[in-house]
Amino acid sequence: MAIRKMYRILSIPLATSLCLLLTTGCWDRVEVNDLAIVTGAGFDLTDDNKIKLTIQIFDPGSSSESSTMGGSPSNERKQPLLESAVGLNTADAASKLQELLSRKFFWGQADIFVFGEKLAKHGIQDPMDFLTRHPHPRERANMYISKGNADSILQWEPHIERNSSEVLREMSALQSGLDIKLLDVIVQLGSDVHTTVIPWVSMKTSDNKPTPYLGGYASFQDLKLNHWYNQQKTRGLLWLRNEIMTATLTAKPGDDDPGVVSLQLLDTRCRLTPSIQGNKWRMKVTVTTKGDLVQSTSSMDVTKLENIEKLEDLFEGVITKRISSAVQTAQKSNTDVLLFAREYHRHYPKQYDTAKLNWKTIFPAIEVEYETEMTILRTGLIGKNTSLSKSRKEGEGP
Amino acid sequence: MEKKSRISAAQLCLLMYLASSGTGLMSSPSVAASFAGLDMWIAPFWGLIGGIACLWIMIQLHRLYPGQNLIQYAEAILGRIAGKAISFLFLFFVLFTTGYVIRQMTDFLSNSFFPRTPPLFLGVCIVFVCAAAVNSGIEVICRLPVLFFPFPILMMVVIFVPLFPDLKPVLPIFEHGILPSFWGGCALQLWYAVFCFATFYIPNVHNQDKLMRWSMLSPILLCLLLAATNWSITSILGDAASMYHYPFLVITRFVSFSEFFEHLESIVMMIWVVAFALRIMYGYYCAAVGLAQWLKLPDYRPLIWPVGMLLLLMSVWDIKTTQFAQFDSLVFPAFYALCGIGLPFLLLVAAWVRKGMTPASQHKTSNASASPQTQQAEQTK
Structure with missing residues (x-):
């Protein structure tokens, strides 16, 4: 057939021209040595309300040297590679920053994003939109608020890990509750109450050198920082949000008892049960927890069941106190970081639908009841520590 | 037409399922979320009605006109001119939707992974591959999904298993009544109506007796997949789900196996491109055969x-970006449902009327290989 022949003849130049297309290569080809790999980024607010973006760049030269010259440790450590630029918003600052670099920067490996205190109080919508919209920053990056400027955290040079971003990420992973990812913040902000919590970090001097320290949560209302939660209250929050994994509680058993008792919690579960009676909104917080005794210098005989029950009551009180202090702070600052709104939404969708518009007047008035159930499972390798109590008796003599 | 190429009903089931699951996973969650909110995981079950109706109509039509597809029996049912017009509309639907899928793919790839590669180049690449497959015939097209079937399963396992601890029941159900999820289901006809392409494959199925069972399985599988995906998306992203264009991509980026297996989105993208390619060749073959x-x-x-050139043209024709087209309005789903379900239903009604009017002896010969059920039905008439 003539048509078929024509088709065949025509297909040869067509096929060759298609091969030509392949020689142009891929437009989005990226070589690793053309990339400045961002390991952490800080966002600050300048005095004239502009955004200052600071990035910590992975320095491939220094890390490969230190690994090959493992035998001869050099005392002078290189400062981490930091670059910063100021712009109208984050994207503008990023483009200004690019002008300072010989390599294109790459967000895909950024482990942490730090917001400076001033920016956090002013509002975090600018960097949050950038981080959500841009396809490169990863949803698994950790978020922090820095007391002071964000770049002071990034600047710090650690001794064990590669850089400060790595240190913070590992610290967060250990204290699982303070592990707030970018996606967590986005999801929390997306809810009706429009609040979120982000862990805060500050530099603390330990043994004459500064060390970053995760202090607790900072809560946000309407994208603005409105309260710092200290370590104790953060613990209370973590219990409520069911994010606590392990914790050590320490308490004095009684006024006449000189010793203290410590308990390691193994398994903690918290359940929120909302109820609405007439106009009264109530929330019942039920905590069930199990723990092991890890230290006891009290004179109490922990092998006796009634003493164990006494200790259980004691620690139930401690837990209730911590949770209630977190709840009181949240209600006082009128920031629903306790996820109460979500519980009402789940169980009372109709009432919540009308209430969510004036949640700010309802939330502080919610009556919270606590019910704590604690079980001490084991007392460690020993029961009553007779070797110590004897020596104490002899010491008390003269 | 070559009558010797034969496929099995199971192969067709897999083809239809995989072809719609790729695009379904990518953009159906945000479509469902924009209508149904927290009820987005119920929406696929409403949509399922459309998918099942669509396949049932196609199989009934095929029983009345065995060995023919919609383009052929449209003329027999409605006469030459009306039949040509209807089948032209149907062909346009096939071409347009497949071109639209090419556009979805190129937009997705250039938005998330290749910002600097010209989108048309990505389109040309995929059309080239699909053209090669279509050129090899229906048997090759139907074997490809069997070959690739394990990979989407693997992807599901890799993504859903690590997310398992984060999953929780989505409450409240039917917060704003039953309607939001129903409209979400209507919007999902963007995927369920595409099952009507089966009309071009059904004549080649050799085990017609199992056809009904297998082809019903396909929309049910799709429904379960979408429901599971939407459920995990709502329980992880909550109210933020409707904000994202590609919520499924976000949750895959969030997957982490003990800090060890991360950045899974590259694997997802690989499997996605395979699913997209299957979807495009599924429509491409229909367009080529139908037009012929x-x-x-x-x-x-x-x-x-x-036809490949036409598909590429459709993919850039008057669509600024796919991101604005399908949200919040039922225009697109209505078009899909009208062409994919409404039009075949019209044909079926017309065929019933026609068969009822003409004497039974006349079409008895043409119905020689039809299933005993229809023959029985006709004998009673």
Whole structure:
């Protein structure tokens, strides 16, 4: 057939021209040595309300040297590679920053994003939109608020890990509750109450050198920082949000008892049960927890069941106190970081639908009841520590 | 037409399922979320009605006209001119939706992974691959999903298993009544209506007795997949789900196996491109065969390149970006449902009327290979 022949003849130049297309290569080809790999980024607010973006760049030269010259440790450590630029918003600052670099920067490996205190109080919508919209920053990056400027955290040079971003990420992973990812913040902000919590970090001097320290949560209302939660209250929050994994509680058993008792919690579960009676909104917080005794210098005989029950009551009180202090702070600052709104939404969708518009007047008035159930499972390798109590008796003599 | 190429009902089931699951996973969650909110995981069950109706109509039509597809029996049912017009509309639907899928793919790839590669180049690449598959015939097209079937399963396992601890029941159900999820289901006809492409494959199925069972399985599988995906998306992203264009991509980026296996989105993208390619060749073959029959050509193969060009044209034709097109309005789903379900239903009604009017002896010969059920039904008439 003539048509078929024509088709065949025509297909040869067509096929060759298609091969030509392949020689142009891929437009989005990226070589690793053309990339400045961002390991952490800080966002600050300048005095004239502009955004200052600071990035910590992975320095491939220094890390490969230190690994090959493992035998001869050099005392002078290189400062981490930091670059910063100021712009109208984050994207503008990023483009200004690019002008300072010989390599294109790459967000895909950024482990942490730090917001400076001033920016956090002013509002975090600018960097949050950038981080959500841009396809490169990863949803698994950790978020922090820095007391002071964000770049002071990034600047710090650690001794064990590669850089400060790595240190913070590992610290967060250990204290699982303070592990707030970018996606967590986005999801929390997306809810009706429009609040979120982000862990805060500050530099603390330990043994004459500064060390970053995760202090607790900072809560946000309407994208603005409105309260710092200290370590104790953060613990209370973590219990409520069911994010606590392990914790050590320490308490004095009684006024006449000189010793203290410590308990390691193994398994903690918290359940929120909302109820609405007439106009009264109530929330019942039920905590069930199990723990092991890890230290006891009290004179109490922990092998006796009634003493164990006494200790259980004691620690139930401690837990209730911590949770209630977190709840009181949240209600006082009128920031629903306790996820109460979500519980009402789940169980009372109709009432919540009308209430969510004036949640700010309802939330502080919610009556919270606590019910704590604690079980001490084991007392460690020993029961009553007779070797110590004897020596104490002899010491008390003269 | 070559009558010797034969496929099995199971292969067709897999093809239809995989072809719609790729695009379904990518953009159906945000479509469902924009209508149904927290009820987005219920929406696929409403949509399922459309998918099942669509396949049932196609199979009934095929029982009345065995060995023919919609383009062929449209003329027999409605006469020459009306039949040609209806089948032209149907062909346009096939071409347009497949071109639209190419556009979705190129937009997704250039938005998330290749910002600097010209989108048309990505489109040309995929059309080229699909043209090669369509050129090899229906048997190859139907074997490809069998070959690739394990990979999407693997992807599901890799993504859903690490997310398992984060999953929780989505409450409240039917917060704003039953309607939001129903409209979400209507919007999902963007995927369920596409099952009507089966009309071009059904005549080649050799085990017609199992056809009904297998083809019903396909929309059910799709429904379960979408429901599971939407459920995990709502329980992880909450109210933020409707904000994202590609919520499923976000949750895959969030997957982490003990800090060890991260950045899974590259694997997801790989499997996604395979699913997209299957979807495009699924429609491409229909367009080529349909156009050949519409023009009364003996073979569809000379039309493969022109149809490919048409598909590429459709993919850039008057669509600024796919991101704005399908949210918040039922215009697109209505078009899909009208062409994919409404039009075949019209044909079926017309065929029933026609068969009822003509004497039974006349079409008895044409119905020789039809299933005993229809024959029985006709004998009672």
